[in-house]
Amino acid sequence: MKKxxxxxxxxxxxxxxxxxEGAMYGIKISRKGQGLFQKAxxxxxxxxxxxxxxxxxxxxxxxxxxx
Numbered sequence: 001m002k003k004x005x006x007x008x009x010x011x012x013x014x015x016x017x018x019x020x021e022g023a024m025y026g027i028k029i030s031r032k033g034q035g036l037f038q039k040a041x042x043x044x045x046x047x048x049x050x051x052x053x054x055x056x057x058x059x060x061x062x063x064x065x066x067x
Contacts, residue, residue: 003056005049012047018057031065040064 003012019026030041042059049055 003047003058005052005054006056007054008049008052010049010051012049012054012056014045014047014058016046016048018044018046029059 001014003014004010005012017026027044028041029044030039032039042061042064044057044059047056047058
């Protein structure tokens with residue numbers, strides 16, 4: 001999906017990896033739902049604007065969080 005910068009309306013470069021410096025685990029976004037196996041989790045990706053440097057986090061399959 002094409003990402004547009006909210007600051008300057010330039011096409012962003014997507015699929016950038018997000019990690020925490022000094023740790024190998026990175027960031028994980030999760031949501032606990034109702035029931036035994038109702039849980040959604042995703043690793044966020046980043047999109048970077050080559051014009052102004054704005055960074056946006058997103059996940060590839062947001063529909064899994066509609067529990």
